[in-house]
Amino acid sequence: MRSVCFYSDYGAADEFAGTCRAVMARIAPCVRVIDVTHGIRQRDVLAGALGVRDALPYTPARAVHLAVVDPGVGGARRAVALRSADDRLFVGPDNGLLVLAAEAAGGIVDAVQLTNRDLWLTPLSHTFHGRDVFAPVAARLAGGLALDAAGERFEAATLVRLAVPAPRRRADGLHVAVLQVDAFGNVALSVDAGELAGELDGVVELESGGRTALARCGATFASVGAGELVLYGDSSGRVAIAVNGGSAAEALDLAPGAAVRLRRVGGAGSP
Amino acid sequence: MRSVCFYSDYGAADEFAGTCRAVMARIAPCVRVIDVTHGIRQRDVLAGALGVRDALPYTPARAVHLAVVDPGVGGARRAVALRSADDRLFVGPDNGLLVLAAEAAGGIVDAVQLTNRDLWLTPLSHTFHGRDVFAPVAARLAGGLALDAAGERFEAATLVRLAVPAPRRRADGLHVAVLQVDAFGNVALSVDAGELAGELDGVVELESGGRTALARCGATFASVGAGELVLYGDSSGRVAIAVNGGSAAEALDLAPGAAVRLRRVGGAGSP
Amino acid sequence: MRSVCFYSDYGAADEFAGTCRAVMARIAPCVRVIDVTHGIRQRDVLAGALGVRDALPYTPARAVHLAVVDPGVGGARRAVALRSADDRLFVGPDNGLLVLAAEAAGGIVDAVQLTNRDLWLTPLSHTFHGRDVFAPVAARLAGGLALDAAGERFEAATLVRLAVPAPRRRADGLHVAVLQVDAFGNVALSVDAGELAGELDGVVELESGGRTALARCGATFASVGAGELVLYGDSSGRVAIAVNGGSAAEALDLAPGAAVRLRRVGGAGSP
Secondary structure, X not given: OOOEEEEEOOOOOOOHHHHHHHHHHHHOOOOOEEEEEOOOOOOOHHHHHHHHHHHHHHOOOOOEEEEEOOOOOOOOOOEXXXXXXXXXXXXXXXXXXXHHHHHHOOOEEEEEEEOOHHHOOOOOOOOOHHHHHHHXXXXXHHOOOOHHHHEEEOOHHHOOOOOOOOOEEEOOEEEEEXXXXXXOOOEXXXXXXXXXXXXXXXXXXXXXXXXXXXXXXXXXXHHOOOOOEEEEEOOOOEEEEEEOOEOHHHHHOXXXXXXXXXXXXXXXXXX | XXXXXXXXXXXXXOOHHHHHHHHHHHHOOOOOEEEEEOOXXXXXXXXXXXXXXXXXXXXXXXXXXXXXXXXXXXXXOOEEEEEEOOOOEEXXXXXXXXXXXXXXXXXXXXXXXXXXXXXXXXXOOOOOHHHHHXXXXXXXXXXXXXXXXXXXXXXXXXXXXXXXXXXEEEOOEEEEEEEEEOXXXXXXXXXXXXXXXXXXXXXXXXXXOOEEEEEEEOOOHHHOOOOOEEEEEOOOOEEEEEEOOEOHHHHHXXXXXXXXXXXXXXXXXXX | XXXXXXXXXXXXXXXXXXXHHHHXXXXXXXXXXXXXXXXXXXXXXXXXXXXXXXXXHHOOOOOEEEEEOOOOOOOOOOEEEEEEOOOOEEEEEOOOOOHHHHHHOOOEEEEEEEOOHHHOOOOOOOOOHHHHHHHHHHHHHHOOOOHHHHEEEOOHHHOOOOOOOOOEEEOOEEEEEEEEEOOOOOEEEEEEHHHHOOOOOOEEEEEEOOEEEEEEEOOOHHHOOOOOEEEEEOOOOEEEEEEOOEOXXXXXXXXXXXXXXXXXXXXXXXX
16 A cells, blocks of 8 residues: 655635645545645645655655646646556646656556546536545555556646756856745745755845845755855755745845846955 | 544634643544634624534544534523534534535434533633633543433424525525625636536626626636636635635625625627 | 554645645555644744644644744754654754753653765755655654654753743733734733732733723623623633734734733723
């Protein structure tokens, strides 16, 4: 039996995630469901795709990853299930949400379009396929159902793929985007800390929307004084901006999607 | 052994729901607890009653439904447990919260007032009967305790019942109320889509607080262009208003309780 | 096998708590994890310490209490595990978060610094020890690992301890602080109801920031009329202020940390 790892943009204010949990408990009473997050930014498929991918190393082996960020629900987008080389399963809409994770899990070895309506709930709603399609299929796969029983195979090459914003180096510095802001106000940028290895050092000028600020590079929040800006590699491996004991998003007025330019202005120890 | 489905207005910011989960785990370590929602609008008993009722088809058979929206806690209202004809159990305050669901589950066949204080926690608080009365009783019922062991039978006819707002047809259109606004800004109205079968078609004028807007009827969000209003049957079977990719509640400034008038102004395909 | 009770300031908007849940499910698939709260005020170690302590009576015997409010993550603060006289375990940062609870659980009988890196995840992040250190250790302890296997013993007397604000009696009344405001707007004060036994009666003048209001003492919200202020002993045993059907925090403009003065102005039944 597999566990289910559940990701969505349903939030905590409504019954959407809970109803899906109930559906899974009804179909597969012994399957463990792990709510990884229901706080993905609404309708932000890229944020969801990165979230599922980044969580993978921390999840049980062979889990079914049920992910729902589905602004196109009820429209033409396919419902799919994927198997990765390391025998993880991924269930959700074909809008790019699952592909980054499945590829990080060794690559996609099977792709099935969910067409076996016997597994779905009836009546089928037009706006809540999390409840009516994805949760029931995930529960059955977790309980041992063969992937092929969920529908028809198709070529993984036809899956919708997302463009992940890449950092650009220019004369005036490194141009990146804000990928995510967490509840502490920490700001994750679209560049991996690994790419800047050796450069995350000293003092960096941050510029966004005409506003500039200086941040010191450090390993953690306490690397700088209280209320000061620190540039660090976050727990997902991305370059991020924080304020020690405060909110970098507020201090710099940054939200997901904002453009940020980074320019190193001093070595370690320089002001 | 029965599962527990747990509904409340406790929210995610405090420890209220978690303390109840701990109480249940302490009393009945093997019982599965499914958090259906803790996001019911605070003190909104009707919203809670509709939420429990609407979730029923998606919950495990024979579950104990523990529901707490309890503004009269510590006062004169009774604490009760009900059994429905399909052998579901419902535990909570006698303020109307449980009756809609129990009647939808085939009708109430047993009603017991929770008077067996041996099942409660001591000391008994005056403000948190979810923790001290309802969760302990629900956990014991889930673990197999007989309903009669929880207290004394009473006539179900004496249960407090809620008035569910009914739509009214007038010369100038159909008058309804906003029942619920979800975190996506989708607005559920007090009329079932089934009642408007054949009429949810074409273009409808919406009026609320002197403000009017046109919505196209459709099956799902993508039935209209991005940013446009759609009138549809939602996943709970109610007529609802959405903006494709946006928030209808914001666009129309609607909150629970607001009065809305619907008037059909054009057939399918008309502007 | 022990259960894990999980407390943090991670909130519901991000994947932090969920990633820790996944880590524990991966390491100890059969351990039950109870999310008591992830709504502790961000970086408020005292609020967390009181929350863990207050929850204790409601949690399963011998549970592992995993608590993470950790503004000093990645810095010099120790990571620790404690055992109390009643064989509960406490895992988290050495910043005062665990001590109040462990002492309430009969006193600390063993204190271990988490130094066994074999139990941690690799690579170790600098900013998310909940995921990389505390959750893995808690899961292993819940699964049966001996406490001494997690690291080296140290003297419990060297643990960081918090000052809990104490009420002060002066000529002009009782001076207390706001400890917590819940989502209903109920305001918990830094004085135990037991300390005011016999005095929580009649009418009390509340003063904060130059603003005064009268509250009637009562047992529960419905002890006063709708919209009126009530002073009562809350479900954690503290003196608290509520508005029946409303928000005392809004009515009196109170937030955690605010100073409040209480002065009895009339006996039971007086205006």
